[in-house]
Amino acid sequence: MSLVVENVWKEYGDQVVLERLNFEVPTGEFCAVVGPSGCGKTTFLRMLLAMEQPTRGKILLDGKPLPDEPGPDRGIVFQRYSVFPHLTVLENVLLGLEFERSPFLGRFFGAERRRAIGEARACIASVGLEHAFDKYPAELSGGMQQRLAIAQTLARKPKVLLLDEPFGALDPGTKAQMHDLLLKLWQEEGMTVFMITHDLSEGFELATRVLSFDKVRRDPQAPNAYGATVVYDLPLDEKAYRKPIVERWRRAILERQAGLVH
Numbered sequence: 001m002s003l004v005v006e007n008v009w010k011e012y013g014d015q016v017v018l019e020r021l022n023f024e025v026p027t028g029e030f031c032a033v034v035g036p037s038g039c040g041k042t043t044f045l046r047m048l049l050a051m052e053q054p055t056r057g058k059i060l061l062d063g064k065p066l067p068d069e070p071g072p073d074r075g076i077v078f079q080r081y082s083v084f085p086h087l088t089v090l091e092n093v094l095l096g097l098e099f100e101r102s103p104f105l106g107r108f109f110g111a112e113r114r115r116a117i118g119e120a121r122a123c124i125a126s127v128g129l130e131h132a133f134d135k136y137p138a139e140l141s142g143g144m145q146q147r148l149a150i151a152q153t154l155a156r157k158p159k160v161l162l163l164d165e166p167f168g169a170l171d172p173g174t175k176a177q178m179h180d181l182l183l184k185l186w187q188e189e190g191m192t193v194f195m196i197t198h199d200l201s202e203g204f205e206l207a208t209r210v211l212s213f214d215k216v217r218r219d220p221q222a223p224n225a226y227g228a229t230v231v232y233d234l235p236l237d238e239k240a241y242r243k244p245i246v247e248r249w250r251r252a253i254l255e256r257q258a259g260l261v262h
């Protein structure tokens with residue numbers, strides 16, 4: 001799904017969190033969202049999910065106004081996703097499918113249930129948890145629980161995948177495996193991805209574009225008066241050939257985050 005963000009602002013009372021967001025994202029783009037803590041990255045993802053509404057401006061999905069409520073076309077994975085502890089791996093993923101397709105009845109029966117179990121098993125296998133269908137979350141490592149969280153979101157085949165620091169808590173080995181998995185699924189499904197990360201290398205490595213959020217105006221007397229906006233919007237499609245430029249941008253973002261540039 002393509003996305004158009006048109007003069008979007010988000011304010012909480014007199015605190016301006018985000019201001020003047022203007023950009024377009026074509027279908028299938030992989031955007032890394034970076035920026036200092038508290039600058040509004042999660043708030044931006046929450047607006048894409050429709051868990052929050054912009055206070056000004058509009059967001060268009062495939063040319064149409066974003067629906068008022070979260071829907072199956074947009075799925076989110078948090079840094080520490082609370083998978084349901086009393087359900088097995090299979091039941092956790094199945095519940096996501098049931099909720100998406102029959103939110104009022106809540107359960108599948110007969111042939112529909114068998115078909116859903118097949119889909120859930122395939123999705124669990126794609127994140128490498130096929131040996132753990134019947135395990136409970138407490139019996140899984142942190143990395144395996146995060147794979148389960150990703151499977152639960154991906155089973156619903158979202159067209160827009162939102163990732164809020166999904167790998168922040170993982171060890172380097174598991175993180176590398178998850179990167180491979182995410183790239184594979186992104187390429188196979190053609191999803192549009194927004195991934196918040198505090199790890200710039202991760203962003204530059206995985207994404208086709210980096211959106212760097214920060215404040216351009218600051219008033220020490222009124223710290224809430226100005227919000228963050230997109231200060232750098234970097235296409236990385238030719239990154240293999242332009243390493244020195246990417247490196248220069250990387251340094252610029254880090255310096256800005258360290259407060260060396262205002």
Ligand SMILES: Nc1ncnc2c1ncn2[C@@H]1O[C@H](COP(=O)(O)OP(=O)(O)OP(=O)(O)O)[C@@H](O)[C@H]1O
Binds near residue numbers: 017
């Ligand atoms: N529901 C809310 N009500 C009031 N203020 C809020 C609400 N949600 C977020 N904020 C404020 O908006 C600002 C941005 O928060 P947000 O979580 O989006 O930042 P972030 O960039 O994701 O931070 P981090 O990198 O630390 O996760 C913060 O000052 C936060 O206190």
